[in-house]
Amino acid sequence: MWRGRERRLVRRATAFVTLALTTALLGAAAPSRAGALDLRLGAFFPHAHSNLFHDAAELFFLDPQKDFRGVTGGIEYSTRLADNVELGVSLDGFDRLHDTSYRDYLHPDGGEIRQTLKLSIVPLGATLRFVPTGRRVAVAPYLGVGADLFYWRWHEYGDFIDFQDPSNPIVADSFRSDGWKAGFHVTGGVRFRVTHDFAVVAEGRYQRAKAKMGDDFAPNGPGLENEIDLSGWSATVGVHVRF
Numbered sequence: 001m002w003r004g005r006e007r008r009l010v011r012r013a014t015a016f017v018t019l020a021l022t023t024a025l026l027g028a029a030a031p032s033r034a035g036a037l038d039l040r041l042g043a044f045f046p047h048a049h050s051n052l053f054h055d056a057a058e059l060f061f062l063d064p065q066k067d068f069r070g071v072t073g074g075i076e077y078s079t080r081l082a083d084n085v086e087l088g089v090s091l092d093g094f095d096r097l098h099d100t101s102y103r104d105y106l107h108p109d110g111g112e113i114r115q116t117l118k119l120s121i122v123p124l125g126a127t128l129r130f131v132p133t134g135r136r137v138a139v140a141p142y143l144g145v146g147a148d149l150f151y152w153r154w155h156e157y158g159d160f161i162d163f164q165d166p167s168n169p170i171v172a173d174s175f176r177s178d179g180w181k182a183g184f185h186v187t188g189g190v191r192f193r194v195t196h197d198f199a200v201v202a203e204g205r206y207q208r209a210k211a212k213m214g215d216d217f218a219p220n221g222p223g224l225e226n227e228i229d230l231s232g233w234s235a236t237v238g239v240h241v242r243f
Contacts, residue, residue, distance in 0.1 A: 034242050036078050036086075038201060042236030044072040044094045046119070050210060050229035052154065052217070056117065060100040068119050070096035072234050078129070086129040088144075094121045105161055105168075113170055115158030121230055122151040123207060125185060137193065144187040150209050150230050153178035154217070175216035181230060183209025191240055199240040206233050 048064030056062050074092030081087050096119050101112035127146035133139075157174040189203030213226040 034080055036240055036242045038076040038078065038088070038090075038238055038240050039073075040076070040092075040201065040203065040236040040238030041071070041073040042203075042234055042238075043069060044096075044121075044232055044234045045069050046232040047229050049231070050227040052213065052226050052228045055226075059102065060115065060117070061103055062098065062100050062117065067098045067100075068096050070094060072236065074123075074236075076127070078127075084131050084133075086131060086142075088127040088129060088146075090123075090125045090127065092123050092125070095119075102161070107170065113159050113161065115156055115160065118153075118155040118157075120151075120153040120155075123148040123183075123185070124151070125149075127185070127187060129187075131191075136196075140191040140193065140199075142189055142191070146185050146187070148183045148185055148207060148209065150181045150183050150207075150211070151178070152181060152211060152228060152230055154213065154228055177213040177215040177217040177226075177228075179211055179214065181209045181211035183207060183230065197242040201236075201238045201240045203236050203238070204233065205236070207231060 046065060046068045048068060053062075053064040057064055072092060072094040074090055076088045076090035078086045078088035098117050099114065100117060101114045105113055107113055125146050125148040127144045129142050129144035131140055131142040133141070153176065155174070155176040158172070159170050160173050160175075162169050162171055185205055185207040187203060187205040189201055191199040191201050193199045207230070209230040211228050211230060213228055217226040219225045
């Protein structure tokens, strides 16, 4: 039942993003509609409020909200739909790894049992943006809301204890799970105009999505699903170029 609901959400988000991209391209083709390209770079601050991160923090030396903070960046194409209204289609990326070890277990010689945990999130999004000022002002604030398709991947590799074996052997291994999840975001920022066609942009964004995990993290029984939280805040600076 849940997988059917997830597929419907993904289809709706895909349809929305596809429609937004088509609208943006058609808008760019119209002589009266100006297109623009944004490039941005900044930091992502994950929420990490799900059982995957809670369990990992109990087992390993890990503070998910701090240890998975990292660099994010992206590109966005936007077109003006009407006075003070824009539609943008964007692709962003985040990738962060953390080297860690078990909290309560050591090698027989006393050495740490070490692993690497890696989180990757790639949102494909569409944003409807409201810019209440005129196009020629020096400082132009804006607000936006949109839908996303998040590609995500969680990867653990290194040395692990096999707790299914009564002797608890330490083995080299690798575990991963990935997938797509529909979500949304809200955003706000300010454009500082430098020339008629060039501006510097400061933006804050909140994204929201959680996904059930499969592959090596598939549930062992009813009610034992692993869930990964893809939500969080980002703060970026970049450039906005009109053409």
